[in-house]
Amino acid sequence: MSAARVTSTPAVTGPRGGKAASHIVRPYGDATGDGMVQLSFTLPLPHDKRAEGAAQLFASKMGMDPAMVVHAKAMGPDFTFFVVYGPVHHLVDTRDVVIVERDYPLLPPKEVNSLIKKTLHRPLVVVGACIGTDAHTVGIDAILNIKGFAGEKGLEYYTEITVVNLGAQVSVPDLVEQARVHRADAVLVSQVVTQRDAHLHNTREMSAAFREAFPADRRPLLVVGGPRFDELATAQLGVDRIFGRGTTPGEVASYLVSALVPPATPTSTTRSSTARSTSSRPATSRKKAS
Ligand code: B12
Secondary structure (H helix, E strand, O other), X not given: OOHHHHHOOOOOOOOOOOOOOOOEEOOOOOOOOOOEEEEEEEEOOOOXXXXXXXXXXXXXXXXXXXXXXXXXXXXXXXOEEEEEEEEOOOOEEHHHOOOOOOOOOOOOHHHHHHHHHHHHOOOEEEEEEEEOOXXXXXXXHHHHOOOOEOXXXXXXXXXXXXXXXXXXXXXXXXXXXXXXXXXXXXXXXXXXXXXXXXXXXXXXXXXXXXXXHOOOOOOOEEEEEOOOOOOOOHHHHOOOEEEOOOOOHHHHHHHHHHHHOOOOOOOOOOHHHHOOOOOOOOOOOOOOXX
16 A cells, blocks of 8 residues: 555545445444454463563554453463454555456356356366365365355256365375376365465475376366465466355356356367367366466
């Protein structure tokens, strides 16, 4: 945010605050725009008054002034967990926020199926897994399993999508092999654990392995998801799309169709249909990253 924006007498509002048109916001606790924030963290100190003072000082240095320690709990003999509450004084201009806008239409399952059938002339094959040591399968299952998520059926429900769910703790070489065996059009990977950036390392390893194993025009579409990914980081991670918290199966199905199903052509021959009899089917790659 530019300094000019911060110092100009901004209208600080909540979502339905008095000045509905304002783009300048900050959090609130008791009154709109009071800047109240709650922060939690752990310090490597035994719980005592000095540790509480250290927590307060730490929060003050982050710009919370005055900072109040509202909760402190010993986490074993050498650590203390804190919740600190207080006002911050900076503002955010929502016009500075960069987000990934959905650039494809949301389609109902019927339409997804019909597009695949009419254009691809075969089922679209999706291979999914949690890779590395990650055992958090709930997220990928929410997208793939028929029961779905948030009232939407998962990809297994789609008659024209073949789902191969490999489950948890799949190694990258196994994933590449399974993608080859099943002639995957898209590989869907979930990463939930972010300790020491495991999700980033694993994703980069996965994308490098696919690039090495497949020629560019035959590489499956690489899609990664999990609650703590930055959806803007596709280029850094070498994947085609990143999905974050709250993703629904319908969004994923619609994306897959927009990325993999070429627009209908006057003739019924598509790259994929002609390649069906070959052992390594070229994935259609209309919008794939190089
Ligand atoms: C359930 C759970 C477990 C279960 C998992 C069971 C299972 N079969 O999945 C069990 C008990 C096994 C478990 C174990 C562990 N867990 Co755990 N777990 C959770 C918990 C409570 C919920 C996760 C969840 O199911 N969310 C619900 C799903 C629907 O949400 P989601 O995963 O975000 O998925 C959505 C999107 O992200 C997206 N999405 C996700 N993946 C994909 C993939 C694609 C392709 C797409 C398109 C979209 C997509 O779509 C989904 C639907 O919207 C979280 C805390 C929390 N509240 O989130 C901790 C949490 C994830 N676990 C955590 C930890 C630390 C662990 C352990 C290391 C604990 C330990 N010391 O043993 C182990 C690790 C085990 C391992 N090897 O991975 C930490 C991770 C912290 C970090 N920085 O990484 C968390 C955040 C808890 C915490 N606050 O500390 N855990």
